[in-house]
Amino acid sequence: MIKVKTLHKKYGPVEVLKGVDITFKKGKITAILGPNGSGKTTLMKSILGLVVPQSGSIFIEEKNILGQWDYRSQISYVPQIANFPGNLKVIELIQMIQDIRPGALHHKRLIETFKLKPFLDKKLAALSGGTRQKVNLVLAFMFETPLIILDEPMAGLDPVALILLKDLIAGEKAKGKTILITTHIITLVEEIADKLVFLLDGTVYFYGRVNELKEKTGQINLEKAIAAVLKGTYV
Amino acid sequence: MFKILKYSFMDLMRSRWSYVYFLFYLVLGFVLFFLNSNTTKAVITLMNVIILLTPLIGTIFGVMYFYSSREFTELLLAQPLKRSTIFAGQYLGVSFSLSMSLVFGIGIPFVLYGIFTSSAIWDFTTLLFIGAFLTFIFVALSFNIALLFNDKIKGFGFSILLWLFLAVVYDGLFLLSLLIFDDYPLDKLALGATLFNPIDLSRILILLKLDISALLGYTGAVFQKFFGTPLGMMVSFALLSVWVILPVVIMLFQTRKKDF
Ligand SMILES: Nc1ncnc2c1ncn2[C@@H]1O[C@H](COP(=O)(O)OP(=O)(O)O)[C@@H](O)[C@H]1O
Ligand SMILES: [Mg+2]
Numbered sequence: 001m002i003k004v005k006t007l008h009k010k011y012g013p014v015e016v017l018k019g020v021d022i023t024f025k026k027g028k029i030t031a032i033l034g035p036n037g038s039g040k041t042t043l044m045k046s047i048l049g050l051v052v053p054q055s056g057s058i059f060i061e062e063k064n065i066l067g068q069w070d071y072r073s074q075i076s077y078v079p080q081i082a083n084f085p086g087n088l089k090v091i092e093l094i095q096m097i098q099d100i101r102p103g104a105l106h107h108k109r110l111i112e113t114f115k116l117k118p119f120l121d122k123k124l125a126a127l128s129g130g131t132r133q134k135v136n137l138v139l140a141f142m143f144e145t146p147l148i149i150l151d152e153p154m155a156g157l158d159p160v161a162l163i164l165l166k167d168l169i170a171g172e173k174a175k176g177k178t179i180l181i182t183t184h185i186i187t188l189v190e191e192i193a194d195k196l197v198f199l200l201d202g203t204v205y206f207y208g209r210v211n212e213l214k215e216k217t218g219q220i221n222l223e224k225a226i227a228a229v230l231k232g233t234y235v
Numbered sequence: 236m237f238k239i240l241k242y243s244f245m246d247l248m249r250s251r252w253s254y255v256y257f258l259f260y261l262v263l264g265f266v267l268f269f270l271n272s273n274t275t276k277a278v279i280t281l282m283n284v285i286i287l288l289t290p291l292i293g294t295i296f297g298v299m300y301f302y303s304s305r306e307f308t309e310l311l312l313a314q315p316l317k318r319s320t321i322f323a324g325q326y327l328g329v330s331f332s333l334s335m336s337l338v339f340g341i342g343i344p345f346v347l348y349g350i351f352t353s354s355a356i357w358d359f360t361t362l363l364f365i366g367a368f369l370t371f372i373f374v375a376l377s378f379n380i381a382l383l384f385n386d387k388i389k390g391f392g393f394s395i396l397l398w399l400f401l402a403v404v405y406d407g408l409f410l411l412s413l414l415i416f417d418d419y420p421l422d423k424l425a426l427g428a429t430l431f432n433p434i435d436l437s438r439i440l441i442l443l444k445l446d447i448s449a450l451l452g453y454t455g456a457v458f459q460k461f462f463g464t465p466l467g468m469m470v471s472f473a474l475l476s477v478w479v480i481l482p483v484v485i486m487l488f489q490t491r492k493k494d495f
Contacts, residue, residue, distance in 0.1 A: 011494065050312050051494045073315035083306035087249070100238050101314045139310070 001026045002047060002147070002178065007056035009042055016042050017053070018202030024195075029169070029179040031189045034199035035230060040182045041080050043199070044149050047180075048077055060147070073101075076140040080151035080182075086125030090116065090135055093124060097139055107142040113164055114138065129156035141168060148172055150181040154188065166192065186223045198229060205229065236324045239311070243328025247300065253336055256292060260340025268348045274355035275445065281341065282362055282441045286434055287402050289369040293333060294394045297377030300329050302387045309495050322378070322490045326483065330374045334367040341366075361444050365437045368475045372433050373398070375482035382489045405432050426461060430471075433478040440471050 002024040009017040016039040024030050032040045045051040047058055049069065057064050065071045084093055094111075098104045111117060114134040119127060127135070133156045140148070150169075154162055169192060173179060183189065189196065190210055198206035198213070206213055206229070210222055217232075219225035247253055263284060267277040304325065311321050345359060377394045384390040409428050429435045443462045461467045 045495070048313055050309065052492055069317045070315055072313065075313075077313040079309065079313065084310070085246070085304065085307045087246075096242060097310070097314070100242075100311065100316070 001059075001061060002180075003059040004043070004047070005057045005059070007043070007046060007053050007058065009039070009046060009051060009053045015202060017046070019056070020199070020202070020204055022197060022204050022207060024178060024180060026178050027173075027176045028194040029173055029181065029192055030195040030197060031193035032180060032182045032197045032199065033189065033226065034205075038199040039202060040199055041151055044077075044151050044180065044182070047149065048072065048075065073103075074145050075147045075149060076143050076145045077148075078136055078140040078150045078153045080155070084124040084132065084135070086123060088124050089121055090124060090127070091120040093135070094138065094142075098142075101143070103144075104142040105144050107138060110138040110141055113168075114161065130158055130161065133157055134161060137165065137168075141172075146177055148177055148179045150179065150183075152182055152184070154183055154185055186226065190222050198226075200229070236320045236327075239316075239321055239324025240328045240331070243300070243304070243325045244332045246304070247296070247329055247332040248335075252296070253332060256333070257336040257340045260337060261343060264341045264344030268344055274345075274348075274353050275358065278355055278358050278362060279445065282438070285337070285341075285362060285366045286369070286438050286441075289333075289337060289366045290373040290402060290434060291398050293330070293370045293373030294377045294398045296333055297329060297374040298381050298391050298394045300325070301378055301381035302390065305495075312495055318490050319487045322487060323483070326374060326378055326486065330371045333370045333374065337366050337370065338363050358441075358445055362441060365441060365475075368479065369433060369437055372475070372478045372482065375479060375486055378486050379482055379489060382486065382493060401432055401434050405435065409435075426458065429458075430474055433475060436471055436474060436478075440468075 004020055004022045004024075007017050007020040008015070016037075020039075020043060032043065034040050042051055046053050047060075047065075049065070049067075049072065053066070058066055060071055060074065063071065088096070094107055098107070111120070114137065116131070116134055116138065119131055119135075124132065124135070133153070137153065140150075148169075153165060157165060166188070169179065169181075173192075181193070193210060196206070196208065196210050196213055197204060206216065208216075213229075214220060214222060214225045217225040217228040219228055263281070267280055271277045271280070308321065308325070312318065341363060376397060380394045380397065381390045384393065405428075409425070413425070429439055439458055439462055443459060462471060
């Protein structure tokens with residue numbers, strides 16, 4: 001369980017999170033939605049300690065993790081933008097991360113799943129965006145952790161890889177893992193998410209089940225419900 | 236930390252520019268010996284090069300490495316590692332690899348030309364030692380500047396300015412003040428000013444080691460009186476260490492607050 005309490009984050013003068021309060025339930029998939037720039041990535045990065053919030057607290061299993069580092073052994077993270085050191089080969093990067101963070105279990109299986117064998121000896125700079133994203137997924141999912149944080153993991157993936165990823169996420173959920181995901185693919189949210197968080201203007205505009213958002217907005221379709229939320233605030 | 240150090244070190248060692256840097260010193264070493272049969276003269280010329288070049292290269296490589304490894308740093312930051320471990324590792328990796336290029340690049344020609352049997356061996360060792368010190372100092376300074384600016388161009392610009400200031404402008408201002416306040420006894424001020432610039436400090440240390448302080452005139456005598464004593468030597472090496480430690484501590488402090 002992750003508990004975020006009145007989290008404030010400013011980048012210089014720009015206030016991105018204005019007191020975010022939310023609890024991510026254990027064993028559930030929570031989708032974090034919101035317009036571009038609403039702070040989805042910032043929230044995830046705060047949980048990971050990549051970004052340092054001005055105030056508030058974050059508890060993982062009742063432990064305040066701000067300023068800590070060892071709790072990250074409980075987290076697998078797929079960053080939004082998979083920029084890797086371009087001069088490295090795929091296999092070198094995977095081995096390097098394994099060397100730095102011991103305990104990887106699933107790399108062989110994942111390389112097989114995503115058909116990355118032919119690319120292992122290629123330089124990362126020479127890969128297409130989709131292939132790089134697959135490497136990104138291998139780096140995160142090769143560790144067995146109770147917590148998984150996915151920031152736009154579908155970006156650049158082809159339909160086949162998308163289905164593979166969906167299966168992967170479903171498999172992890174079946175193991176009882178807590179999963180946070182941001183994505184722009186609404187159908188995917190309907191398909192896999194147990195809960196939904198809608199960030200708007202730096203606060204949690206909505207938290208609940210997918211159906212509850214539909215009811216709240218009077219729409220039968222999630223895409224329309226989200227559009228209604230956005231329009232409502234622009235009027 | 237050792238693992239991060241290892242990967243940063245190897246990353247830099249594999250880069251073309253490390254070879255260029257190494258080869259430059261190698262060629263410089265051989266050319267100097269070819270031109271001067273006198274090792275002391277060679278050491279003085281080398282000093283002039285090293286004292287300007289190691290800070291410049293430390294600065295440029297430090298900034299370049301910091302910005303170009305940003306993505307990898309982000310990947311590391313998401314792992315169960317302490318921030319200070321990551322940045323201290325990267326800092327040491329860059330500093331050691333540059334120092335290696337210096338020591339081997341200059342060392343090889345000097346060894347081949349029989350430095351071990353020459354009386355200049357200690358001058359030469361001091362020189363390399365100070366070159367390494369300057370590398371560690373300026374890599375730390377440049378990491379600090381890179382942490383301060385997200386914009387690569389700004390970070391690059393400011394680090395070059397810092398180098399320019401410490402390597403060139405500082406001396407100019409200093410000489411100017413000597414001219415203007417000609418009538419006042421300024422040796423204390425001169426001494427103080429030197430201590431606050433690692434490049435000047437290094438230069439004086441080497442010159443005094445070479446025992447050519449006579450070239451420096453009256454001020455030189457004052458310097459000799461201070462730096463020539465064991466205490467002076469100890470103080471100046473302690474100060475050089477402070478020039479390494481302080482920027483490293485500030486750098487580690489800066490990383491604690493930084494967003495990635
Ligand atoms: N490191 C940073 N420095 C300054 N501004 C940032 C930084 N990261 C994000 N921002 C700004 O914060 C806002 C929220 O960004 P982000 O969390 O990436 O939103 P999202 O993921 O929801 O699109 C954006 O306006 C973005 O420009
Ligand atoms: Mg984002």
